Amino acid sequence: MTYEEFLDEVTTLLYEMYELDDAAAIKLVMDAQANDYFVKHDDLEEMRTPEQARIDAKALYKAKQDRNQTQKKQQQRVQQRKRKPAAQ
Numbered sequence: 255m256t257y258e259e260f261l262d263e264v265t266t267l268l269y270e271m272y273e274l275d276d277a278a279a280i281k282l283v284m285d286a287q288a289n290d291y292f293v294k295h296d297d298l299e300e301m302r303t304p305e306q307a308r309i310d311a312k313a314l315y316k317a318k319q320d321r322n323q324t325q326k327k328q329q330q331r332v333q334q335r336k337r338k339p340a341a342q
Contacts, residue, residue, distance in 0.1 A: 257292075257295060257296050260306075261287065261292065263304060263307040264311050265279045265283045266279075267311035268282055268311050271311060271312075271315070282315070282318060283314070291310075291314070
């Protein structure tokens with residue numbers, strides 16, 4: 255498949271597997287592309303398979319979940335610091 259078809263496949267899988275809306279799935283793929291995640295896929299046609307698209311969709315979604323968890327924990331720490339009275 256072409257590089258564009260491969261990106262479409264990854265986007266479709268994100269939509270189908272994780273019930274992301276179209277805009278969220280597209281953004282996830284576009285952000286990954288902007289961060290050079292798909293450079294090898296562009297260069298190597300053998301990496302543009304349905305199986306690889308599924309692997310990449312899972313990896314992108316997991317990375318998104320991990321980022322969300324990290325942000326949530328950071329926000330919790332900030333809130334905890336705000337609640338603690340300053341040491342005198």
